[in-house]
Amino acid sequence: MTVEFFGMARELAGAPQLEVGGERMTERELVAALAARCPQLVGPVIDPAALCFVAPNLLLLDGRRAAGDAPFAAADRPCVLFLASGG
Amino acid sequence: MSGRFAGPRTVLEIDLTTRRSRRYDLDDADFADALGGVGIAVLLLExxxxxxxxxxxxxxxPHNPLxxxxxxxxxxxxPAANKHALATLSPLTGLLNEGLSSSHWSAALRRCGLAALLIEGTAEGWTTVVLDGERVVFEDAAALIGTTARETTKALRAAWNERALRVCAIGIGGENGVRYAAVENDGRQAGRGGSGAVMGAKRLKAIALRAHGSVRIADPAAAAEFAATLKARTLGPQTAKYRILGTGANxxxxxxxxxxxxxxxxxxSFAGVESVTPERARETKAEYVELRSGCAGCPVQCxxxxxxxxxxxKSAAASEYESVWAFGPNCGIADLDAVLDAIDRCDRYGLDTISTGGTLAFAMECAQHGLLxxxxxGTPLEFGNGRVLGPAIDAIARRTGPGELLALGVRAAAAAIGGSAPRYALHVKGLELPGYEPRALPTYALGLAVCTRGACxxxxxxxxxxxxxxxTVRGEAERVRMTIEAEDYALIWDxxxxxKFIRDCFVDFYAEAAALWTAVTGLTLDAGKLRASAQRTWxxxxxxxxxxxxxxxxxxxPRRLLTPLTDGPYAGSAVDAAELARACASYSAARADLANAAR
Structure with missing residues (x-):
């Protein structure tokens, strides 16, 4: 499935989106897949021990729904977003 | 309470009308009560x-103090602590306006032996106040009129033969009483709410500090150790977003x-977003040069x-999210050059970018409806036309043509224009809205409505x-609780x-901040007292x-936010006026309960 990147994830990956394998996956499975596919995300964007995104990076489906524990599909359009408060 | 407040405790009051000044000291109890910055500024104003x-x-x-x-x-x-607060009554809202600015000026104020400086009255002619150690010098500023804050700084440094002279000043916007004029120091601004217009009304062009002294720290070893730890954290992943990308990434x-x-x-939703996002400027290195800057003593350089x-x-413009949004999407302009030029003009004139952009967006909609x-x-005042930004900002700063009206801000301008104009005036209590959509953000909608400063x-x-x-659907009680917590948290930082850009660098903010305060000031404080201080200042x-x-x-x-969005994933979302009124009442009741509990 295609994962859209914003902010630091995009900066580190050097691309606005990335393909990862799997038709359906949970957030933890996506984090693991991204860590393997794009190791430069590990640390600043991905916490490899907890298998989650490091704040302020977060996963939202179609940019507006939290993934929760349930699996999601490519049609859910996963986005790794990034919020920098203030400015 | 133990010890004595180690830092400067003196307040200097200057009356511009009489050219008299007096000094007095704040008590330990005042610092324990209000901490510093916004807390002390608000305490003194009240x-x-x-x-x-x-x-x-x-x-x-003359009776509105700065x-x-x-x-x-x-x-x-x-690190990231060379900051000062500026409290006054806002010409936009008529209410309290407390802002922050950063860098050398705050450090120089303390090195002049001052915890705070209060300025009242109105000077007879344009004046610069210079604090030369303990001396207060009043100078004729007529020759500085029409100059930018940076030019004023340069001229004063030359006149005093002092490269380290620290200056806060107003630009042409403040001189001309633009109600959203800013006060600038060291290239940083106390931007919102029109403090620059207050300074201009006092005919005070600049305040310059020639600092001679040093600042005493209660426990230098403990403070240095904590500062080093914090500095190391500010260079880590917690601030990478600000160091590498900046807020424009939003x-x-x-x-x-x-x-x-x-x-x-x-x-x-803005179809032209890719043309104005600061990230694009970063990515297209062939087109733009990126420069970095930051405040004194801050490793982040955001x-x-x-x-x-x-x-x-020298015309490089800061690409903060709010500034780019105000002239970009909010004015429908997909021309990064025009947006950066507008930001640069605002900085030179000393105007708040959010209110200037908000006022121009209001003007564009008024023109669309035949009201302006x-x-x-000389070029159409309409959404999407980047060419109009420059001449419109010039007219506002100089208060010429329609700029005279637009210099009042959207609330007063709408009242003067009449007809349907108030419908297009997006403000809370007179302060123009920043770049977040309250119809999609219900907790923010409540926080914005009750904010004492207006739309901040x-x-x-x-x-x-x-x-x-x-x-996420949150009940009224939860939104009220979250709003109060967010306000108090911000008040402690302020x-x-x-x-606040280093907020993720603390492991346990309340405990660590209290320990740092005790090491620096010598007054004991714990997390509970920190929180209580915020409630008192509120x-x-x-x-x-x-x-x-x-x-x-x-x-x-504003009424527009009570009508549903018509596009995007939040189409149909609106702020429910009755529900908001109930939440605001609950918020006030909860604040009153906290006040009673503290007594």
Whole structure:
């Protein structure tokens, strides 16, 4: 499935989106897949021990729904977003 | 309480009318009560109004004081702490306006032996005040009129033969009483609410500090150890977003989330976003040069400035999200050059970018409805036309043509224009809206409505929780609790004063901040007392506003936000006026309960 990147994830990956394998996956499975596919995300964007995104990076489906524990599909359009408060 | 406050405790009051000054010391109890920065500035402002029994003070009159209060960690090794607060009554809102600025000026204030500086009265002619150690010097500033804050700084440094002279000054906007004029020091601004217009009304062009002294720290070893730990953290992943990208990275994110306010909040998605996002300027290195800047004593250096290749680097403009949003999506303009030029002009004139952009978006919509002359600036005053930004900002700063009206801000301009104009005036209590969409962010909507400053996004980051979990339905009680927590948290940061961009660098903020405070000041403090301080300062803010005529009926949002969004994933979303009124009432009741519990 295609994962859209914003902010630091995009900066580190050097691309606005990335393909990862799997038709359906949970957030933890996506984090693991991204860590393997794009190791430069590990640390600043991905916490490899907890298998989650490091704040302020977060996963939202179609940019507006939290993934929760349930699996999601490519049609859910996963986005790794990034919020920098203030400015 | 133990010990004695180690830092400067003196308040210097200067009366510009009589050219007299006096000094007095704050007690340990004052610092324990209000900490510093915003807390002390608000405390002094309320005391000033209360002892003189002043109510409904004209913000542009002689009885509106300007109160500068240094952060208690300024001039120490604590990183991101060289900041000061500026409290006054806003000519936009008529209510309390407390802002922050950063860098050398705050450290110099403390090194002049001052915790705070209060300026009242009105000078007979344009004046510069110079604090030369303990000496107060009044100088004729007539020759500085018409210059930018940076030019003023340069001229004063030359005149005093002092490269380290620290200057805060107003530009042409403040001189001409633009109600959203800023006060600038060291290239940083206390931007919102029109403090620059207050300074201009006092005919005070600049305040210069020639600092001779040093600042005593209660426990230098403990303070240095903590400062070193914090500095190391500020260079880590917690601030990478600010160091590498800056806040401008929010532009693409909010567009993707379907909540980027566009064309004066008539839409929530901007087709031209890719043309104005600062990230694009970063990515297209062939077109733009990126420069970095930051405040004194801050390792983060968060400011990312851009200038088109081949142009004068002095015209590089900061690409903060709010500024780019105000002239970009909010004016429907997809021309990064025009947006950066508008930001640069505002900085040179000393104008708040959010209010200037908001006022121009309002003007564009008024012109669209035939309420303002579409051709007044020589190029159409309409959404999407980047060419109009420059001449319109020039006219506002100089108060010429329609700029005379637009210099009043959207609320007053709409009242003067009449007809349907108030419908296009996006403000809370007179302060123009920042770049978040309240119809998609219910906790933020409440925080915005009750904010004592008006539509300020920095007095409570209530949008954070909504953005991180969009679509989450929160009950009224939870939103009230989150709003109060966010306000108090921000108030502590603004009183200590620490830059909120390092907030993720604390492991346990309340405990660590209390320990740092004790090491630097010598006064003991714990997490509970920190929180109690925030509640007390909030009460003072509200009492000041009540003196100025605020009532609960003022805690409302503009009518446009009560009508549903028509585009994007939040189409159909609106703020429910009755529900908001109930939440505001619950908020006030909860604040009153906290006040009673503290007594």
């Amino acid at each position: 005391r000033y109004l209360a002892t003189r029994e002043l109510t409904r003070v004209d913000p542009l009159g 109160v500068f209060a240094a952060g208690p960690f300024a001039a120490t090794a604590v 532009m693409r994110v909010l567009e993707r989330m379907g909540q980027l306010p566009t064309r004066n909040f008539t839409a929530s 400011e990312h400035m851009y200038v088109k290749r081949g142009r004068d680097r 002359d579409r051709d007044a600036f 996004h920095n007095r409570a980051a209530t949008y954070d929780a909504d953005l991180r979990a969009p679509g 009183s200590l004063v620490l830059c 009460e003072r803010k509200r009492r000041i506003n009540a003196r100025q005529g605020w009532t609960a009926a003022d805690d409302i949002l």
